[in-house]
Amino acid sequence: MSRVAIIGAGNVGAYLGTRLRAAGHDVFFCVRRMPAPLRFEDSPVWHFPFFFWHPPAADIVLMTVKAHDTPEAIGWLEHLCKNNQPVAVIQNGVGHSNRISPYPAIPVLSYVYVEAQQGVYHAFLPRHSHFTIPSQSSCNPFADLFVNTTIQVERAGAFHTAAWRKMLHNCVSNPLTAIAGRGLEILREEKYLELAQAVLAEAFPIAQADGARVRATEANKILTMLSSYPPGTRTSMLQDFELGKRLELDTLNGALIEMGKKYGLPTRVNEQVVEMLNTRVKEATEIKKQTPEVGSQNGGKVDRASVPSTQTSRRARATSE
Numbered sequence: 568m569s570r571v572a573i574i575g576a577g578n579v580g581a582y583l584g585t586r587l588r589a590a591g592h593d594v595f596f597c598v599r600r601m602p603a604p605l606r607f608e609d610s611p612v613w614h615f616p617f618f619f620w621h622p623p624a625a626d627i628v629l630m631t632v633k634a635h636d637t638p639e640a641i642g643w644l645e646h647l648c649k650n651n652q653p654v655a656v657i658q659n660g661v662g663h664s665n666r667i668s669p670y671p672a673i674p675v676l677s678y679v680y681v682e683a684q685q686g687v688y689h690a691f692l693p694r695h696s697h698f699t700i701p702s703q704s705s706c707n708p709f710a711d712l713f714v715n716t717t718i719q720v721e722r723a724g725a726f727h728t729a730a731w732r733k734m735l736h737n738c739v740s741n742p743l744t745a746i747a748g749r750g751l752e753i754l755r756e757e758k759y760l761e762l763a764q765a766v767l768a769e770a771f772p773i774a775q776a777d778g779a780r781v782r783a784t785e786a787n788k789i790l791t792m793l794s795s796y797p798p799g800t801r802t803s804m805l806q807d808f809e810l811g812k813r814l815e816l817d818t819l820n821g822a823l824i825e826m827g828k829k830y831g832l833p834t835r836v837n838e839q840v841v842e843m844l845n846t847r848v849k850e851a852t853e854i855k856k857q858t859p860e861v862g863s864q865n866g867g868k869v870d871r872a873s874v875p876s877t878q879t880s881r882r883a884r885a886t887s888e
Contacts, residue, residue, distance in 0.1 A: 568593060569592050569711075571626065573595070573597070573629045574596075574597045574628065574629065575596075575640065576596045576605075580596065580631035580632075581607075582688065583657075584596065584613070585605050586713075589610065590716050595618065595623075596618070598617050599619070601617070603686065606688065607689065607690065608687060608688070620646075624646070627652060627654075627709065628644065629654075630657060631657050632658075635818065648670050653672070653673050653706075655700075655708075655709045657675040660734060661731060661734050661822075673700060673708065675709060676698060676699040676730060677698055678695065678696065678697060678733075680796065680801070682806055696719040699721045699729050700720060701723060701724075702722040702723060702726070731779035732785070732789070734774070736789055737819050738766055738820050739763045741819055742816070742819065743762060743763060745804045749805075750801045750802075751798075751801075752798040754793050767790075769832070770823055771783040771786065772832050773827050773830060773832050776830040777826060808844075814848065820840055824838055
């Protein structure tokens with residue numbers, strides 16, 4: 568069994584933490600604030616050790632924060648990777664390894680959609696592999712974590728192409744669900760299906776120019792797979808929008824626009840998608856400003872569970888209830 572450090576206790580981190588702990592691994596979290604107990608619909612409640620800083624060394628590190636949070640999160644690696652331990656970078660976009668250089672990276676593509684409602688997590692699992700990693704032996708430490716579990720890890724010889732295929736999925740599913748305010752079932756509707764097709768029509772030539780061996784004829788396969796998820800499957804960007812968090816636009820459609828400029832390819836539709844989302848964010852921000860804070864309606868009381876401890880580390884024995 569391995570000691571596993573998970574940076575970030577968001578949806579993906581929660582999913583991996585509970586699955587790995589159930590498989591017998593020693594798991595702890597590196598976080599900025601105290602994480603709540605983790606409970607999935609199909610499992611007991613788990614309490615995990617966690618650290619605000621100065622964590623112990625681990626056998627492997629799982630970087631599960633969003634790509635735009637990596638510059639801040641990379642500070643954890645100084646303590647966690649003193650002996651050159653591998654870091655699985657489980658994020659969207661392409662170019663995973665560059666984000667944590669010079670640390671040894673295992674780029675990981677995740678196809679598991681996870682959401683939390685009222686403190687209970689639910690995972691929407693794909694009909695194929697849960698994760699994809701490069702075929703090189705240096706990536707074995709990540710795959711080895713899931714031996715004798717139900718989680719399937721696929722190895723891709725052409726990982727750059729696989730990463731671009733995932734990028735193409737994300738550039739459709741994430742922004743369009745956030746714009747619609749609904750789950751992936753929107754792709755069964757003509758309005759959003761046509762917009763998705765237009766996004767992909769611009770994205771495929773950019774992916775090809777960047778060296779990915781993809782064909783525009785794959786667009787229908789991507790849209791069919793996305794629409795096959797159960798109704799109500801909410802992407803991470805939709806959930807972030809609803810929670811008022813920063814969106815991954817720079818990693819997804821924003822990155823497409825930048826690469827379009829690099830290769831001299833059009834990105835008008837993707838620019839419109841980004842503009843629509845930015846408008847939605849501004850509108851939501853204005854509405855929030857005009858809505859009284861919860862604390863102002865309960866005498867200014869603050870929920871102490873949301874306030875980080877000032878201790879250098881806070882540990883809770885990993886147990887199930």
